[in-house]
Amino acid sequence: MRDVVQVDAEVIATRRVGAYHHITFVAPGVAELARPGQFVALSVGGDSSANLLRRCFSIHKVSPSGTYGGTVDLVISAVGPGTEWLSGLRAHDTTSMVGPLGRPFPLPKEPVATVLVGGGYGSAPLFWLAEALRERGCRVDMVLGAATESRLFGVVEARRAADGVTVTTDDGSMGHRGWVSDVLPAIIADHGVGVVYACGPMGMLKSVTDVAAAGGAVAQVAVEESMACGVGVCMTCVMPVAGNDGVTRMVRSCVEGPVFRGDRVRWDAFEGGVCRVPEDALGATAMRAH
Amino acid sequence: MRDVVQVDAEVIATRRVGAYHHITFVAPGVAELARPGQFVALSVGGDSSANLLRRCFSIHKVSPSGTYGGTVDLVISAVGPGTEWLSGLRAHDTTSMVGPLGRPFPLPKEPVATVLVGGGYGSAPLFWLAEALRERGCRVDMVLGAATESRLFGVVEARRAADGVTVTTDDGSMGHRGWVSDVLPAIIADHGVGVVYACGPMGMLKSVTDVAAAGGAVAQVAVEESMACGVGVCMTCVMPVAGNDGVTRMVRSCVEGPVFRGDRVRWDAFEGGVCRVPEDALGATAMRAH
Amino acid sequence: MATDTIGGFDASTELGGIRLPNPVMTASGCAANGKELQRFFDVAQLGAFVTKTVMLEPRSGRGTPRMAETPSGMLNSIGLQGPGIRAFCEQDLTWLKARGARVLVSIAGGTAGEFADVAAHLRASDAWDAVVGVEVNISCPNVANRGQVFACDPTTSAKVMTLVREQLPRDTPIIAKLSPDVTDIVSIAAAVLGAGATGLTMINTLLGVVIDTDLLRPQLGGLTGGLSGPAVRAVAVRAVWQVRAAMLAGQIPTAPIIGVGGIATGRDALELVAAGASAVQVGTVTFHDPSAPLRVRDELTALVRAKGFSQFTDVIGIAHERIARP
């Protein structure tokens, strides 16, 4: 059986949600195969596009058997040419979709209290995850953080999907003024949280990992490295992650991620928008030779 | 006063006509300035287009003061990425238009019998020209030719615009089976034609020029050379044309054309899809040196 | 080895004595080592599968960012990340062999001697019989020469070929992959063919820089990177054209050329073939469309057939016979 498909996805609905565009695509096959935490890669710009590379988006939700066949929902923040083009799509426009891609969030075998932390549109894949966790009897708290109110996604949906919801904004325009890491320790402590799931900017994922460790919880973080192919063939999306054997390797976040155990990620290598190869990483010695 | 404008043109209507797409753009300024025989240059592919160069189209007609402001109508044959993209435009889509460009068909000072010859979509600019000629008291015959019926444009419109209409198709699917040059001599002779206007493929323009000369008429032909800029700055659209002084120069068909007197064009230089520089052309000697 | 025959059309091509059922390959570094693309199509259906350049030892590659998108292309600086030749043979080559793929193994070294060592390890592999040839990526920095790439200098390029040739059976095609960043690519082609290369792959990426205008610094961690994609196709066609022309003029020995650079469609592939390539590789566009290599095979075959040719080899270099000088 195939575990990934490549389809012409047709837009059937598109709406603005705060600063984002929420788009529903008919994408037969993708919906049926996908699990929370996986993503899709879309072509942008149409047939004569100068933008060659696919753009990757977390799957917000899927409906394997809607009226139109399986649908896939994405939440898109317009930050550059590709996401702007996608934001301008109208009903019946189509674009090529490859997915589902990457490894989903691992679900705990036993019921355990969980917190789901979303930064900005990073909350997009968490509602679907919350559902799966609650089906397994897990308590689900959600923490949604953003710079400002319009950059929060899914606050209303969160109240339905989670047992408790906390909102933070940097500017205090909604919820607590501050960062998700300010409110997280108390939630972890109050509910005896076992697993923290997080999706959002790298800085946030690092601090969620630290806070989780301090609270005795495991962090599962979905990263967002710059990707050229999304399918594991280009080697542009790598980051240093320690394996079971303790050895750090430059692993592809598109196929070995995007979800990693937070404590395995070599956060020390990230600084100022670049990520260096740790000296102890496998194969780092050969790089120094030439 | 400016003689050319650069505007975001908005599609207000688009319809299929045989093998072609007839598109009406709102293009304030262009309509007001344009004269029959001039053309416009359109951007294709949208903001992230890999197709950098503009595509040029004869102006089919203009309405300087429609409900929406001035409009410009074009007739587009989808032959490659740019024309395909244009053919897919829908109402309210926009693209950048530069125009009017080039020199219009010169109108006779005195009433004189004329024939207007259009090959394929080459007839597009002729109806408007017919109107201007009839306003000046000229008799107008039209000859429309194409490979097959679906590639004719404006047969119905021609009956309204001209005093006589003759249709030819290579396959005989409509009108006379054969070429425009088959029917042209009789029309020239019958009406004592003074000027033959023609627009269409190069081969047709050459034979129209020959037939006109044989019948004692002047040929004014609108050429269609491959153009990169349309505004006279790239030097890609040149062709050998003799000047008043008898000297052949490689002149730009976008600014010194697209309309040339047929007997001034050095048809002998065109062969097999290329055009060489005639040995006697100005500056040909320097090319041989290096 | 099977030949792709479609309705009487013979799609096969030859590469220094080795017949391939069709002329379309992956490009090194744009297809990993097969498993990832196998999810989209059967890699054994390609003329050959070209592996990511492998060196002697495992390499972590460079830090990130490793890429920048450019108009109709991209810039990359991966830094030849890879498992090293031993792990490559045990895992990747073995897997490819089990799938029945024909493998063109891309190798490199920081010294001419390292190239030879890699070739020797490869030759000794249990999976050696899956190898239809060795592509020698000389567009990598020469440790001995201030990191200037081997491919910029005819002498160092030739030395690499000589040493690699010594390690491999006489009938193994050795294909030198050339860089377009040279004043005279014909002289490099002459040098490597003179030193034992069976054929040439052209082109590797062009050296480029992209500046991040928000941060006002180079966007790639490695400063410079390699430019690839449709943006560079005209340069690839030119390189193939020039070298083929030199062969036709008798200036350099005649040898098969593999064309690569900016191929997105069968039409694009035909440009390189008509300019003189006996086979083609699909690189960057695989990132846009993971099925691209097989799609290009089908489009190219259909196109050449539609033009009335009965065998693919009839169009190789055909544009040299049809020049229309105005």
Added chain:
Amino acid sequence: MATDTIGGFDASTELGGIRLPNPVMTASGCAANGKELQRFFDVAQLGAFVTKTVMLEPRSGRGTPRMAETPSGMLNSIGLQGPGIRAFCEQDLTWLKARGARVLVSIAGGTAGEFADVAAHLRASDAWDAVVGVEVNISCPNVANRGQVFACDPTTSAKVMTLVREQLPRDTPIIAKLSPDVTDIVSIAAAVLGAGATGLTMINTLLGVVIDTDLLRPQLGGLTGGLSGPAVRAVAVRAVWQVRAAMLAGQIPTAPIIGVGGIATGRDALELVAAGASAVQVGTVTFHDPSAPLRVRDELTALVRAKGFSQFTDVIGIAHERIARP
């Protein structure tokens, strides 16, 4: 000479002792000689207007087709069509002078001596005082050397500079325009600066070929052509980066660089400036948008200002100070 000052921001730049009110120019051969673009904007508003390369005698240029569109770029083979230096001075330069434009005159020759003759005629022109500098297009074929372009060889490039320098006043900036089609552009830069060039323009087009796959022959009448447009921008930025780095490292004399290649927007221009260019030229994109040169001037100025700089010259080469090595 006026300086463009917008809300306290100083947009001016310097080119070998000549101050220009802003750093944006047309690129030679992409703007004809001014009249055509004057219909879209006032050419005197540009930092300088760069004219189409002129040679000694009138030239018809090549036959057609002269162009092929490529992904995010184009290929051209115009063949330096032009009126010859005398008619150029009488008509074009005189017209530009009357408009108040600052003119950077691009010249070429088939021999080093022809370059000098063209310079001498120019110097003698009545409109000489509109000339702010001479751009020497050495990317044209050297008759004496099998048509190899001057810019491929440091010695012939240097000879051209020496002879041109002799014909012009000491304070006239002479800008050598380099080709990217060389193995080591720094060595060419070193040669021309050593021979009297005041500065450098980088880059001219890349040599390319496009095959017409319907006719299976090269699409351009002249077979090969020059590749330009956004497709090549990363190569232009790289060339500017490398040469500027060599200046900063003291390997070659410090001199102003004019960046050109693929600029479509102010952001693109800033890439070249941050890599080391003191001024920029807008070429092929003018065909897409005839107002592009002036638009790029406005966008570039606004962008640099928005980043908090008070003068344009502060961002020249700034990326060299901000490298973030991972």
